Amino acid sequence: MTAQSSLNTQTGDTPLLQLKGVSKSFPGVKALDNVDLDVNAGEVHALLGENGAGKSTLMKVLAGIYHPDEGEIRIEGTPVRMQKPMDAKHMGVLLIHQELSLVPDLSVAENVFLGSLPKRSGLFVNNRELHERCGAILKRLNCRFKSNIPVKHLSVANQQMVEIARALVFTPKVVIFDEPTASLTDYEKVVLFEVIRELKSQGTGIVYISHRMDEIFELSDRITVLRDGQYRGTFATRDTDEEEVTKRMIGRDLESLAEVESPEPGERIIEVHQLGIEGEFRDISFDVHAGEVVGMYGLVGAGRTQVVETLFGIRKPERGTIRIRDELVHLSSPADAIEHGLALVPENRKEQGLVLGMNCRDNTSLPNLAEYTRMGWIDTAKETEVFERYQEQLQIKTPGWYQATLNLSGGNQQKVVIGKWLSTQPSVLILDEPTRGIDVGSKAEIHQLIRDLAKSGLAVIVVSSEMPEILTVSDRILALYNGTLTRVFKRAEITEDDLIRAITGQSADAASEPVASGA
Amino acid sequence: MKASLPMSNSSTVATDNRKRVLQFLGKHGILLAFLLCMMIFSLTTDRFLSTGNLLTVLMQVSILGTIALGVTFVVIGGNLDLSVGSLLSFATVLVVDLHDKVGPTQAIVLTIVFTLIIGAINGTLVGYLKLNSLIVTLGMLSAIQGITLIYTSGQNVDIQDQENTWFAFFGREAIFGIPVPAIIFIGLAIILQVVLLKTAFGRKVFAIGGNGVAAAFSGIYRNRMVFSTYLLSAFTTACAAIILGSRVMGSQNNVGQGYELQVLAGVILGGTSLLGGSGSIMRTVIGILILGFIQNGLLLLGYPYYAQWLVTWVVIILAVWLDIAAKRGRLLNDF
Ligand SMILES: Nc1ncnc2c1ncn2[C@@H]1O[C@H](COP(=O)(O)OP(=O)(O)OP(=O)(O)O)[C@@H](O)[C@H]1O
Ligand SMILES: [Mg+2]
Numbered sequence: 001m002t003a004q005s006s007l008n009t010q011t012g013d014t015p016l017l018q019l020k021g022v023s024k025s026f027p028g029v030k031a032l033d034n035v036d037l038d039v040n041a042g043e044v045h046a047l048l049g050e051n052g053a054g055k056s057t058l059m060k061v062l063a064g065i066y067h068p069d070e071g072e073i074r075i076e077g078t079p080v081r082m083q084k085p086m087d088a089k090h091m092g093v094l095l096i097h098q099e100l101s102l103v104p105d106l107s108v109a110e111n112v113f114l115g116s117l118p119k120r121s122g123l124f125v126n127n128r129e130l131h132e133r134c135g136a137i138l139k140r141l142n143c144r145f146k147s148n149i150p151v152k153h154l155s156v157a158n159q160q161m162v163e164i165a166r167a168l169v170f171t172p173k174v175v176i177f178d179e180p181t182a183s184l185t186d187y188e189k190v191v192l193f194e195v196i197r198e199l200k201s202q203g204t205g206i207v208y209i210s211h212r213m214d215e216i217f218e219l220s221d222r223i224t225v226l227r228d229g230q231y232r233g234t235f236a237t238r239d240t241d242e243e244e245v246t247k248r249m250i251g252r253d254l255e256s257l258a259e260v261e262s263p264e265p266g267e268r269i270i271e272v273h274q275l276g277i278e279g280e281f282r283d284i285s286f287d288v289h290a291g292e293v294v295g296m297y298g299l300v301g302a303g304r305t306q307v308v309e310t311l312f313g314i315r316k317p318e319r320g321t322i323r324i325r326d327e328l329v330h331l332s333s334p335a336d337a338i339e340h341g342l343a344l345v346p347e348n349r350k351e352q353g354l355v356l357g358m359n360c361r362d363n364t365s366l367p368n369l370a371e372y373t374r375m376g377w378i379d380t381a382k383e384t385e386v387f388e389r390y391q392e393q394l395q396i397k398t399p400g401w402y403q404a405t406l407n408l409s410g411g412n413q414q415k416v417v418i419g420k421w422l423s424t425q426p427s428v429l430i431l432d433e434p435t436r437g438i439d440v441g442s443k444a445e446i447h448q449l450i451r452d453l454a455k456s457g458l459a460v461i462v463v464s465s466e467m468p469e470i471l472t473v474s475d476r477i478l479a480l481y482n483g484t485l486t487r488v489f490k491r492a493e494i495t496e497d498d499l500i501r502a503i504t505g506q507s508a509d510a511a512s513e514p515v516a517s518g519a
Numbered sequence: 520m521k522a523s524l525p526m527s528n529s530s531t532v533a534t535d536n537r538k539r540v541l542q543f544l545g546k547h548g549i550l551l552a553f554l555l556c557m558m559i560f561s562l563t564t565d566r567f568l569s570t571g572n573l574l575t576v577l578m579q580v581s582i583l584g585t586i587a588l589g590v591t592f593v594v595i596g597g598n599l600d601l602s603v604g605s606l607l608s609f610a611t612v613l614v615v616d617l618h619d620k621v622g623p624t625q626a627i628v629l630t631i632v633f634t635l636i637i638g639a640i641n642g643t644l645v646g647y648l649k650l651n652s653l654i655v656t657l658g659m660l661s662a663i664q665g666i667t668l669i670y671t672s673g674q675n676v677d678i679q680d681q682e683n684t685w686f687a688f689f690g691r692e693a694i695f696g697i698p699v700p701a702i703i704f705i706g707l708a709i710i711l712q713v714v715l716l717k718t719a720f721g722r723k724v725f726a727i728g729g730n731g732v733a734a735a736f737s738g739i740y741r742n743r744m745v746f747s748t749y750l751l752s753a754f755t756t757a758c759a760a761i762i763l764g765s766r767v768m769g770s771q772n773n774v775g776q777g778y779e780l781q782v783l784a785g786v787i788l789g790g791t792s793l794l795g796g797s798g799s800i801m802r803t804v805i806g807i808l809i810l811g812f813i814q815n816g817l818l819l820l821g822y823p824y825y826a827q828w829l830v831t832w833v834v835i836i837l838a839v840w841l842d843i844a845a846k847r848g849r850l851l852n853d854f
Pocket of ligand 2: 057098
């Protein structure tokens with residue numbers, strides 16, 4: 001038995017945090033079934049499991065958001081009751097949410113200090129102190145935005161950094177990071193890891209949830225695996241390897257992607273010429289052929305999302321042209337784009353991807369309602385059938401089509417968004433961070449699916465911040481830097497070094513387009 | 520396996536039970552309230568449960584109810600419509616005044632057209648210009664009142680030959696003993712419930728109210744949809760005006776005063792969320808009936824008619840509180 005449930009680093013000490021026999025059910029789902037977890041002071045404890053395995057639920061129990069049906073929580077050996085999120089906070093447990101939980105209209109500083117705003121004479125917010133302290137925290141995090149702007153104006157990555165900044169306001173005993181890096185690029189990730197190491201050296205216990213194995217093995221001391229809501233063992237990171245924990249987690253060996261042969265590209269489906277929007281991006285020219293996957297890679301702020309949103313009719317291009325099958329088109333709305341066979345799996349599933357209060361089936365048919373409608377009347381049987389087809393194909397874990405997407409785990413929500421857009425049977429499929437929050441097993445399957453879709457004649461554009469993902473799925477890669485296209489790589493000629501140089505604007509290659517500095 | 524430690528369980532169970540009760544009340548509270556109010560009034564008065572009285576109530580709420588049907592769509596779409604009160608005055612004055620001038624058919628058609636134009640203005644301002652619906656429709660409330668007063672020069676209007684016009688059909692006649700206003704109300708309710716639940720239009724209204732951005736990303740024209748919901752509420756208001764005009768055969772130029780709040784009360788009482796994205800026509804009907812029964816019951820009990828205003832307010836606060844309480848119960852789970 002590899003599982004060692006009492007592998008205390010400091011022998012004899014009671015663990016900082018102990019969860020014992022925790023169970024929690026939702027209607028139709030047993031999310032947690034008798035789960036144990038303990039975290040020591042100064043330890044990074046990774047929590048691993050497939051989408052819907054119960055990781056976030058367990059952490060919400062710990063943070064007082066859910067009440068467990070059974071089980072016990074001890075902090076420093078004392079049993080505690082968490083009735084509400086405030087209790088957890090007072091006991092020094094801080095949860096950095098998987099889904100952003102910021103107040104969009106409040107400033108960065110107000111969000112960071114929410115619940116502990118510095119006061120003057122106990123009544124008025126001391127704005128000077130607030131912004132000074134917040135500024136210092138942002139500096140530690142290497143964030144380059146001001147503390148007084150509303151968070152709704154920040155990119156998703158920067159919002160995540162704001163969320164993380166909350167961990168530095170006071171020194172909590174336990175900090176839980178629920179997929180903090182899902183929307184960060186390598187640059188911010190390095191900063192985050194420094195923060196985590198610093199917290200760790202101060203004796204904070206850290207629970208770290210991620211679907212990225214490299215991070216888990218870089219950061220953690222121990223790994224606990226959950227599968228279908230059940231405890232599947234705890235491993236010392238140095239005594240185990242990716243293969244073993246993956247197998248524990250998905251119950252089988254991970255299949256690697258069938259070797260990609262770049263097929264002969266078919267007809268040119270979409271051609272973009274000198275596309276530009278002032279202050280966002282300029283001179284973007286590329287094309288995508290049937291059967292081809294084109295990756296778009298760059299840092300946050302490089303303009304990738306803006307480019308694909310423009311293709312999808314969400315933003316209005318100021319310059320340049322878009323042709324679909326050699327026909328000049330003006331896409332002035334997503335409806336136009338859908339009409340022309342485009343589909344966009346957007347960057348932010350909660351805000352752009354799903355109507356959270358609606359059930360899985362209704363979300364799936366939304367972009368394509370006309371297909372299901374006879375004289376205004378919706379054929380619900382057909383809707384159910386289509387959703388269930390994609391549920392099967394994408395392995396969406398839910399009790400049924402009637403479940404509100406609100407109640408799905410993060411990764412399963414993402415799968416519903418992907419299914420929704422596949423169901424429109426597009427000829428150009430654009431995916432913006434398609435596997436954000438998706439577990440390793442499903443990720444490999446989605447990569448395979450993307451390749452298969454291309455093979456069947458779709459033109460696919462994939463935006464991703466993950467280099468391995470981009471390298472795995474793309475036939476060609478567009479490198480973006482600061483709103484310009486710095487270089488186009490063919491699959492055969494890519495090296496990681498060149499790619500990094502291209503997206504940071506240090507294009508050594510004289511043949512590629514010159515990069516204007518500043519702008 | 521391990522014995523689970525029930526240490527913190529008792530209190531957890533207690534809060535969970537409380538949560539469950541609140542959720543249940545939030546979900547079905549409206550029906551309970553409905554039954555409760557039927558019971559109280561049938562026990563305390565002997566006329567309440569008579570067919571005659573029930574039909575009277577149905578008849579009395581039909582005007583309010585018909586308007587509420589359209590407003591339900593607006594609210595599910597995430598907006599408010601407070602202009603319906605004075606829109607009702609306007610449309611009633613118009614249909615009554617035009618009846619003698621151009622004949623009943625033309626009067627009806629013209630009234631519907633003019634009412635729809637006002638709905639279209641609301642819809643344009645809120646849908647296309649994205650102005651706040653509260654401000655727009657509150658402004659429209661007083662604007663229309665002004666227009667109505669200008670139109671009538673402050674006079675009341677009425678129909679001269681009240682005995683010999685088929686226009687009386689909408690408000691004064693009955694089919695198989697059921698008053699036509701009630702038939703119109705219930706008929707429209709059934710049609711609109713089907714539209715809401717079974718058609719692409721209804722689905723899209725839910726989508727824009729639930730998450731406008733995601734709806735837009737799915738190719739739904741949010742502006743058009745919002746516009747249509749205002750057209751719909753203008754239309755049902757026109758229908759209500761025709762019933763009212765036909766029943767009274769005349770109109771004061773402020774007959775609809777205060778209707779906007781009563782309508783909203785019925786909608787909220789039915790459990791349609793003011794945040795948009797959820798709601799149902801059937802429940803709005805029940806909400807409206809509750810209001811009607813309360814008002815009727817109070818009259819039967821001999822309270823002065825203005826007592827109903829206070830009681831209505833209390834009922835609304837209760838409904839909103841239950842809605843919020845149920846959401847809080849759920850929120851703990853939904854984070
Ligand atoms: N409020 C809820 N109501 C109903 N079911 C829920 C609720 N919250 C979670 N679930 C279900 O519980 C299970 C566990 O969900 P959880 O969010 O903990 O998964 P997770 O391990 O965090 O997955 P992911 O990696 O996708 O984030 C899922 O099947 C989910 O659908
Ligand atoms: Mg999760």
